[in-house]
Amino acid sequence: MNILVCISQVPDTTAKIQVSGDGKSIEKTGIKFILNPYDEFAIEEGLRLRERFGGTVIALTVGSETSKEILRTALAMGVDKAGIVKTDDILDSYNVAENIAGYAKSISPDLVIFGRQSIDFDSSGMAPMVAEMLDLPSISVVSSWNIENNVITAERDIEGGKEVLTCSIPCVISAQKGLNDPRYPKLPDIMKAKSKPIEEIASCHGSALVSLTSMVLPSSKRVGMIVGDSEAEIASVVTALHEQAKVI
Amino acid sequence: MKHIIVYIEPKDASSLKRTSYEALTAARSIAGDAQITAFAVHGSEQALATAGNYGVQSVVVAKHDLLSTYSSTATAEALAQYAQSVSADTIILSGNASGKEISPRLSVKLKAGILPDCITLENDGGTVKAIRPVYAGKAHIAVQSISDHSIIALRPNVFTAKQEGSANASISSFTPNLEAKHAGVKVTSLVKNEGRLDVAEADIIVSGGRGMKGPEHFPIIEQLASTLNAAVGASRAVVDAGWRPHGEQVGQTGKTVSPSLYVACGISGAVQHLAGMSSSKFILAINKDKDAPIFKVADYGIVGDVFEVLPVLDAKLKAMLHS
Numbered sequence: 311m312n313i314l315v316c317i318s319q320v321p322d323t324t325a326k327i328q329v330s331g332d333g334k335s336i337e338k339t340g341i342k343f344i345l346n347p348y349d350e351f352a353i354e355e356g357l358r359l360r361e362r363f364g365g366t367v368i369a370l371t372v373g374s375e376t377s378k379e380i381l382r383t384a385l386a387m388g389v390d391k392a393g394i395v396k397t398d399d400i401l402d403s404y405n406v407a408e409n410i411a412g413y414a415k416s417i418s419p420d421l422v423i424f425g426r427q428s429i430d431f432d433s434s435g436m437a438p439m440v441a442e443m444l445d446l447p448s449i450s451v452v453s454s455w456n457i458e459n460n461v462i463t464a465e466r467d468i469e470g471g472k473e474v475l476t477c478s479i480p481c482v483i484s485a486q487k488g489l490n491d492p493r494y495p496k497l498p499d500i501m502k503a504k505s506k507p508i509e510e511i512a513s514c515h516g517s518a519l520v521s522l523t524s525m526v527l528p529s530s531k532r533v534g535m536i537v538g539d540s541e542a543e544i545a546s547v548v549t550a551l552h553e554q555a556k557v558i
Numbered sequence: 559m560k561h562i563i564v565y566i567e568p569k570d571a572s573s574l575k576r577t578s579y580e581a582l583t584a585a586r587s588i589a590g591d592a593q594i595t596a597f598a599v600h601g602s603e604q605a606l607a608t609a610g611n612y613g614v615q616s617v618v619v620a621k622h623d624l625l626s627t628y629s630s631t632a633t634a635e636a637l638a639q640y641a642q643s644v645s646a647d648t649i650i651l652s653g654n655a656s657g658k659e660i661s662p663r664l665s666v667k668l669k670a671g672i673l674p675d676c677i678t679l680e681n682d683g684g685t686v687k688a689i690r691p692v693y694a695g696k697a698h699i700a701v702q703s704i705s706d707h708s709i710i711a712l713r714p715n716v717f718t719a720k721q722e723g724s725a726n727a728s729i730s731s732f733t734p735n736l737e738a739k740h741a742g743v744k745v746t747s748l749v750k751n752e753g754r755l756d757v758a759e760a761d762i763i764v765s766g767g768r769g770m771k772g773p774e775h776f777p778i779i780e781q782l783a784s785t786l787n788a789a790v791g792a793s794r795a796v797v798d799a800g801w802r803p804h805g806e807q808v809g810q811t812g813k814t815v816s817p818s819l820y821v822a823c824g825i826s827g828a829v830q831h832l833a834g835m836s837s838s839k840f841i842l843a844i845n846k847d848k849d850a851p852i853f854k855v856a857d858y859g860i861v862g863d864v865f866e867v868l869p870v871l872d873a874k875l876k877a878m879l880h881s
């Protein structure tokens with residue numbers, strides 16, 4: 311089974327976000343960039359499928375030179391090959407999807423696996439978008455699944471319950487936490503990964519469909535009434551919920 | 559903007575999902591002179607006709623064998639075909655679990671700019687300008703489509719559903735041209751969380767975190783939830799510890815919620831938790847640490863021990879609700 315795992319580099323979850331001078335992006339200096347946490351589940355799933363079915367696992371990212379770091383992590387975890395579509399300015403999610411789909415078409419994978427969302431733009435749209443470009447079925451936010459005779463049965467959480475879905479291979483899925491416990495790369499593998507080749511893939515110069523006109527830090531419009539734990543103070547909160555917020 | 563299509567979903571035999579009413583209301587708020595049509599692939603006449611109570615008088619329902627069991631791929635194809643047949647330029651849908659699968663496909667099919675997870679919409683000289691949170695809500699961006707079409711997915715429960723009139727909408731049908739390949743993925747079963755209100759659908763949520771000290775203390779949370787007719791939520795720390803089921807988890811890995819009141823009990827307010835609940839209309843936090851980050855986003859806060867505060871809070875709320 312040939313598996314393509316698509317991963318992205320994102321600011322560390324605890325990074326303090328500041329808007330840069332252009333008013334449209336974040337200030338990158340001082341921020342630590344990491345492998346998108348959900349992509350760890352995607353990589354792990356790819357490796358486990360290879361252990362079960364054989365084949366190869368390729369990790370792909372769309373990004374700049376510094377994104378190679380996450381490909382090294384993927385190599386250290388055990389993927390066979392790593393590739394980067396190098397773009398210094400990413401236009402929009404459609405453009406990223408076009409680049410991924412372009413590469414996927416050249417290798418015709420049996421499965422394309424994503425993390426459920428990247429924690430920078432949180433769009434969760436990449437898996438269905440790439441699937442549509444490849445004319446393949448997709449299942450998003452998979453929390454458990456099984457493959458039998460090239461047919462996938464997957465479970466995902468939806469509002470008010472769980473959905474069970476089925477589709478056949480080739481297809482695209484996005485991984486939810488809980489799908490597996492991602493392995494920690496071992497030190498010798500981390501060292502070996504440093505010298506492994508990373509394929510550079512030419513980007514396709516599509517055009518953007520969305521324009522981002524500004525970025526701001528949200529202003530907090532909260533009431534901010536913080537009180538102690540006396541009975542009278544608790545009663546004052548209940549009164550405020552009723553009379554001020556009018557939620558009860 | 560000339561013609562907006564709103565994708566709607568039935569909740570039961572007589573009504574639509576609240577998120578569909580929110581989408582209908584949002585469409586009306588930005589429509590200007592544009593025509594609005596609601597589009598569905600399922601639903602009884604009675605349920606679909608309620609779109610009329612939210613100001614949208616025309617509903618189109620797609621009819622095809624391949625749509626009889628839910629398929630995100632077949633739904634997206636039917637919706638795209640209908641949009642093209644009437645030259646619609648804007649599609650609005652809820653960014654719920656199904657909307658998150660359909661909207662990116664529509665974007666590709668129609669070469670339309672996609673605006674996901676929107677929390678406000680504005681008609682900016684005929685095109686829709688949207689605001690949405692990014693970086694777990696630490697920043698907001700303004701976005702708009704620069705292609706001829708826009709696909710707009712709304713964060714559930716943020717837009718208020720406002721009734722407008724009481725006329726039943728008229729319903730007509732549309733037969734899309736579907737082949738087996740369009741229904742590549744199918745839902746084979748749906749397991750509902752019986753008897754429990756889901757955090758993603760509740761108007762009030764009472765959540766417990768690690769400060770609750772153990773699963774044996776969650777009856778205190780359940781008690782408060784029942785007083786407020788609320789759903790029970792949880793932080794990832796307590797879900798990972800096995801104290802509460804996955805379905806209750808609020809946050810980046812869990813569900814994104816925007817209830818009118820969110821009560822956080824013994825939750826520190828880590829950024830990944832805030833990502834899932836910071837768009838709640840009002841937030842009440844109970845935490846013994848006055849410096850806990852949750853107080854920075856709280857409207858109301860009680861600094862104290864949950865085991866002492868919650869029973870008193872519950873009693874005061876009961877007294878208030880019964881008076």
Ligand SMILES: Cc1cc2nc3c(=O)[nH]c(=O)nc-3n(C[C@H](O)[C@H](O)[C@H](O)COP(=O)(O)OP(=O)(O)OC[C@H]3O[C@@H](n4cnc5c(N)ncnc54)[C@H](O)[C@@H]3O)c2cc1C
Binds near residue numbers: 827
């Ligand atoms: C990629 C990623 C995704 C994540 N996704 C999520 C997510 O979806 N949802 C989520 O919740 N977390 C998520 N997390 C985890 C998050 O970072 C926190 O670890 C988690 O939210 C902490 O849960 P908590 O607030 O219950 O526990 P803690 O941080 O341990 O906080 C417990 C709080 O309880 C208070 N307390 C203790 N005893 C009492 C008492 N007797 N009375 C009153 N207060 C008391 C303490 O002061 C403290 O503030 C994610 C993390 C990562 C890295």
